[in-house]
Amino acid sequence: MEKELLIIFMIVSVIPWSFSATVSSAKKKEPPIKDCTRDVKNKSEMCHNTTQIPVQLVNQTVTAKPKLAEFQIDAHKTISISKDDLNDLLDVYMDKLAENAATIHDKENEIINLQSRNKSDEDQLKKYQEQLETCQIQNTTLTSTLSARDEQIKGLLLKTSIYETRLKRKQNLLALHKKQNASNAAAINELKARVKVLAYKLRERKDDLLADWEAATNSCLPHNKISGIHLMQLPDFRPFLVACEGNGWTVIQRRMDGSVNFYRNWNEYRNGFGKLNGEFFIGLEKLHRLTAFQPHELFVSLRLFNGSHRVAFYDDFIIGNETEGYELKLLGNFHGNASDAMRTHDKMKFSTYDRDHDEFTHINCAEYHHGAWWYDFCSRSNLNGKYFKTQTDNEQGIFWDQWYSFKSLKSVQMLIRPKNVKI
Numbered sequence: 250m251e252k253e254l255l256i257i258f259m260i261v262s263v264i265p266w267s268f269s270a271t272v273s274s275a276k277k278k279e280p281p282i283k284d285c286t287r288d289v290k291n292k293s294e295m296c297h298n299t300t301q302i303p304v305q306l307v308n309q310t311v312t313a314k315p316k317l318a319e320f321q322i323d324a325h326k327t328i329s330i331s332k333d334d335l336n337d338l339l340d341v342y343m344d345k346l347a348e349n350a351a352t353i354h355d356k357e358n359e360i361i362n363l364q365s366r367n368k369s370d371e372d373q374l375k376k377y378q379e380q381l382e383t384c385q386i387q388n389t390t391l392t393s394t395l396s397a398r399d400e401q402i403k404g405l406l407l408k409t410s411i412y413e414t415r416l417k418r419k420q421n422l423l424a425l426h427k428k429q430n431a432s433n434a435a436a437i438n439e440l441k442a443r444v445k446v447l448a449y450k451l452r453e454r455k456d457d458l459l460a461d462w463e464a465a466t467n468s469c470l471p472h473n474k475i476s477g478i479h480l481m482q483l484p485d486f487r488p489f490l491v492a493c494e495g496n497g498w499t500v501i502q503r504r505m506d507g508s509v510n511f512y513r514n515w516n517e518y519r520n521g522f523g524k525l526n527g528e529f530f531i532g533l534e535k536l537h538r539l540t541a542f543q544p545h546e547l548f549v550s551l552r553l554f555n556g557s558h559r560v561a562f563y564d565d566f567i568i569g570n571e572t573e574g575y576e577l578k579l580l581g582n583f584h585g586n587a588s589d590a591m592r593t594h595d596k597m598k599f600s601t602y603d604r605d606h607d608e609f610t611h612i613n614c615a616e617y618h619h620g621a622w623w624y625d626f627c628s629r630s631n632l633n634g635k636y637f638k639t640q641t642d643n644e645q646g647i648f649w650d651q652w653y654s655f656k657s658l659k660s661v662q663m664l665i666r667p668k669n670v671k672i
C-alpha cells in the first residue's frame with residue numbers, strides 16, 4: 250500500500266505542476282498550486298479547482314488515457330493544454346466521480362447491512378447470555394445433584410468395601426470348609442473301604458456260623474479231628490459257642506496264664522466268662538444242660554511248673570440245675586496218674602463268695618480259697634483259685650491234691666465228652 254501511495258503521490262505531484270503552469274499564466278491570484286497539492290495529500294479533502302484532481306481519479310486517468318492530454322512546451326517554457334482536452338479530461342473524471350459515488354453508496358449499504366447484522370448478532374448474543382444463565386442455573390442444580398450423587402456413591406463404595414470384606418471372609422471360610430470337607434471325604438472313603446472289608450469278613454463269619462448252625466451239635470464229637478470254636482445247640486436252650494479239643498472233648502474250664510480273673514460271683518459262674526481261645530469258665534447252666542442231656546465223662550489235665558503233666562478221668566459227670574445249686578450229682582469211677590482230688594466234692598453244691606453252699610457254717614470256703622468250687626470242708630482241689638506265676642504253696646492258689654498240699658499249678662483244663670463213645 251505504501252508503494253501505491255508513493256506512486257500516486259508522484260503522479261499527482263507531476264500533473265498539477267503542468268496545470269499550475271497554465272493557471273499561473275492565466276490567473277495569478279489563485280492560491281499556489283503547491284497548497285492544493287499539499288491538500289490532495291490529505292485524503293479527507295478534495296481540491297476546489299477542477300484542475301485539482303482527486304488522488305484516485307488522477308491515478309486512474311493517467312493509467313487509462315495516457316495520451317489524452319498532450320501539451321506542448323514552447324520557447325517561453327509555458328505548457329499549453331487545449332480546452333477541449335481539458336474538457337475531455339474533466340468528462341472522464343466526472344464519470345469516475347459518479348462511479349465512485351455509486352461505489353460509496355454501495356459501501357454505505359454494506360455498512361447498514363453490517364450494522365443490521367451486528368444487531369442480529371447482538372440479539373443472538375443476548376439470547377446466548379440468557380441461555381448461559383439458564384445453563385448456569387442448571388449447572389448449579391446439576392452440580393448440587395452431582396455432589397449429592399457423589400455422597401451416595403461414597404456411601405455405596407463404603408458399603409461395597411464392607412461387603413467385599415465380608416465376601417472375602419466368607420470365601421476364606423468356604424475354602425476352609427472345602428479343605429475340611431476334602432479331608433472328611435478322604436476319611437469317609439477310608440472308613441467306607443474299611444466297612445467294606447468288615448462287611449466282607451462279617452459275611453464270611455456269618456457263612457461260617459450258618460454252616461455251624463446247620464451243623465450245630467450237642468457235643469464236640471463231630472469236630473473230633475481238629476480243635477476249634479463251634480456252635481452247640483441243646484433243646485430249649487439258646488445256642489452257644491464252645492471250645493472243642495481233639496477226640497470229641499469239650500473244654501469247660503481252662504487256666505494257663507492268669508489273664509482272666511476267676512474270683513467272681515454266682516451269676517457270672519452261672520453264665521460263664523472269659524475267652525474261649527484263652528482262659529474261661531463255660532458256665533454252670535450250660536454244664537448242667539450238657540450233662541443232663543446225655544451222660545458225660547470228665548477229664549482233668551494238670552501241668553506243674555516243672556513240666557510234669559498228670560491226668561484224672563471220671564467216667565460219669567452230672568451237674569444239677571440252679572435250684573439244686575449246680576450240685577456235682579455224679580462223678581463216676583476215677584482213673585489216671587493224678588490223685589482223685591475230686592472225690593471229696595461229690596454231691597456238693599457249687600459255692601461262690603456270694604453264695605455259700607459249703608459244709609462249714611463259720612467259714613466261707615470260696616472266700617478262704619479265693620475261688621469258686623463244689624466246696625465241702627473246704628477243699629482238696631481248687632482249679633478256680635488265684636493264678637500264681639510260679640509254684641506257690643498257698644491255699645488261695647490253683648491246686649489238686651489229696652493231702653492238703655497247696656502247690657499251685659501252671660496250667661489246668663477240665664473237659665467233658667459224651668461217655669461210651671468209640672472215637
Ligand SMILES: *[C@@H]1O[C@H](CO)[C@@H](O)[C@H](O)[C@H]1NC(C)=O
Binds near residue numbers: 287291293
Ligand atoms: C487535512 O485536512 C483536515 C481538515 O481540513 C486538517 O485538519 C488536517 O490538518 C489536514 N491534514 C494535513 C496533513 O494537511
Ligand SMILES: *[C@@H]1O[C@H](CO)[C@@H](O)[C@H](O)[C@H]1NC(C)=O
Binds near residue numbers: 275298300
Ligand atoms: C480553477 O482555476 C482556474 C484557472 O486559474 C479558474 O479559471 C477557475 O475559475 C477555478 N475554478 C474554481 C471553481 O475555483
Ligand SMILES: *[C@@H]1O[C@H](CO)[C@@H](O)[C@H](O)[C@H]1NC(C)=O
Binds near residue numbers: 253256257305309312
Ligand atoms: C493507481 O495506479 C496504479 C498503477 O497503475 C494501480 O496499481 C493502483 O491500484 C491505482 N490506484 C487507485 C486508487 O486506483
Ligand SMILES: *[C@@H]1O[C@H](CO)[C@@H](O)[C@H](O)[C@H]1NC(C)=O
Binds near residue numbers: 364367368371
Ligand atoms: C455493533 O453494536 C455495538 C453495540 O451496540 C456497537 O458498539 C458497535 O459499534 C456496533 N458495530 C457496528 C459495526 O455497527
Ligand SMILES: *[C@@H]1O[C@H](CO)[C@@H](O)[C@H](O)[C@H]1NC(C)=O
Binds near residue numbers: 385
Ligand atoms: C458449573 O458449576 C461448577 C461448580 O459450581 C463450576 O466450577 C463451573 O465452572 C460451572 N460451569 C459453568 C459452565 O458455569
Ligand SMILES: *[C@@H]1O[C@H](CO)[C@@H](O)[C@H](O)[C@H]1NC(C)=O
Binds near residue numbers: 426427430431434
Ligand atoms: C463336600 O463334599 C461332598 C462330597 O465329597 C460334595 O458333594 C460337596 O459338594 C462338598 N461341599 C463343598 C462345600 O465343597
Ligand SMILES: *[C@@H]1O[C@H](CO)[C@@H](O)[C@H](O)[C@H]1NC(C)=O
Binds near residue numbers: 553555556557
Ligand atoms: C515235678 O514236681 C513233682 C512234685 O514236686 C515231682 O513229683 C516230679 O517228679 C517233678 N518232675 C520233674 C520233671 O521235675
Ligand SMILES: *[C@@H]1O[C@H](CO)[C@@H](O)[C@H](O)[C@H]1NC(C)=O
Binds near residue numbers: 557558559560586587
Ligand atoms: C500221666 O499220664 C499222661 C497221660 O497218659 C501222660 O501224658 C503223662 O506223662 C503222665 N505223667 C506222669 C508223671 O507219668
Ligand SMILES: *[C@@H]1O[C@H](CO)[C@@H](O)[C@H](O)[C@H]1NC(C)=O
Binds near residue numbers: 570571572573
Ligand atoms: C431242678 O431239678 C429238680 C430235680 O430234678 C426239679 O425238681 C426242679 O424242678 C428243677 N428245677 C428247675 C428250675 O428246673
